Amino acid sequence: MRQRKSFDFDEVAMTYSQYRYPNEKLVEHVFNRVRYADRILEVGCGTADYLSILSELLHARGFGFDISPSMIMEGTRKNHRVELMVADADQSFPYEDSRFDFVFNVNLVHYIANLENLFEESFRVLQNDGSVLTVTDSCQDICERTLTYYFPETLEIDKARYPGNSSITSAMKKAGFEGIYTTKVKTTFEFKKKHFEQYRNRAYSALRLMSEEGFEEGMKRLEEDMKHGLVIGKKAYTQIWGIKIAKRDFDLPTIFAVGFNDESSN
Ligand SMILES: C[S@@+](CC[C@H](N)C(=O)[O-])C[C@H]1O[C@@H](n2cnc3c(N)ncnc32)[C@H](O)[C@@H]1O
Numbered sequence: 001m002r003q004r005k006s007f008d009f010d011e012v013a014m015t016y017s018q019y020r021y022p023n024e025k026l027v028e029h030v031f032n033r034v035r036y037a038d039r040i041l042e043v044g045c046g047t048a049d050y051l052s053i054l055s056e057l058l059h060a061r062g063f064g065f066d067i068s069p070s071m072i073m074e075g076t077r078k079n080h081r082v083e084l085m086v087a088d089a090d091q092s093f094p095y096e097d098s099r100f101d102f103v104f105n106v107n108l109v110h111y112i113a114n115l116e117n118l119f120e121e122s123f124r125v126l127q128n129d130g131s132v133l134t135v136t137d138s139c140q141d142i143c144e145r146t147l148t149y150y151f152p153e154t155l156e157i158d159k160a161r162y163p164g165n166s167s168i169t170s171a172m173k174k175a176g177f178e179g180i181y182t183t184k185v186k187t188t189f190e191f192k193k194k195h196f197e198q199y200r201n202r203a204y205s206a207l208r209l210m211s212e213e214g215f216e217e218g219m220k221r222l223e224e225d226m227k228h229g230l231v232i233g234k235k236a237y238t239q240i241w242g243i244k245i246a247k248r249d250f251d252l253p254t255i256f257a258v259g260f261n262d263e264s265s266n
Contacts (some may be wrong), residue, residue, distance in 0.1 A: 002032045003215075007045075007208075009070070010068050010070040012208070013068060013070035014070075015201050015203050016203055018073045019203035020046075020198070022049050027050070028096070028151070029239070030054060030216075031038055031054065031057045033183075033241070037102040038046075038101055039092075039099060040054060040058065040100060040102040041065075041125065042054075042102045043089050043093070043108060045071075045082075047071055049079065050082065050104075050106050052078075052079035055082060056081065056097055059194070060101075062081060062082035063084075064084045064085075086217065089121075090112060090114050093122075093125050096125070100125055100127065100130060102133070103126050103133075104132065105118070107137075108158050110162045110163065115163060115167060115168065117172035118185070123177060123244055132172070132243075134239070136162060136163075136238055137162055137237070137238060138162075139164065140235065143164065144234060144236060146234050147199070147207075147235075148233075149234075151218040152193075154207065154209075157206050158206050165182060165191075176244065179243040182244045183238075184236060184238065185237045187236070188233065188234050190234070191232065195233055
């Protein structure tokens, strides 16, 4: 079990709510791959902005939970259509078995102490043929993003916090998920005032974990670059997908092997 990375999300709930918003390209990417779902669950949903837009696009009922009561309070105020509650993803999820056809988490896994529990519980609450999705930052995403360019200290901070893709996929396999694969969404954008405000208000946890001097130095450099011309922002997201396949009561490879041997002996 990893050590839980403590961070006071109650304190930053309003900042996250005001300055963070779903990435459109990521939402489109997920929507195009899920297409159909009746009931969806976001684990560690924060103020439920991804959950709200995805449930609307999919015409699905949206459910979410988060460990922070302030995030859930703000999410409930903002996003009326979704059903939210306070719960810990390192414990049993507060839902019955086989309730959802899509279970996902975004920017959560680096706060989770017990990845095996996260995926075992995601598996339990999924129906057969349901999908699980983790959206996270790979080591490469962390190295190449604009945030790291202006605030180099955040590179080591986040490399130490984020579990690698292989830890995530092995916890998924252990939980029983099959058909595991990875996709990537890369975005480049003109860095505008709203992005500057995100950084200034430290709407990314790494900016709250770094030194004050490093933060001010990075803000100054960014301000200068924006004054002198176009700043191109870069951010990538890594998606890890899996499926809960219905339990087979026969062993497919054995049947094929027997058939093949029979033919060759004729
Ligand atoms: C970076 S925010 C992401 C929120 C949301 N998924 C999004 O992308 O907008 C991480 C969220 O994970 C929640 N979180 C951290 N540890 C958790 C845990 N053990 N169980 C449930 N939620 C947790 C935090 O309270 C916070 O709202």
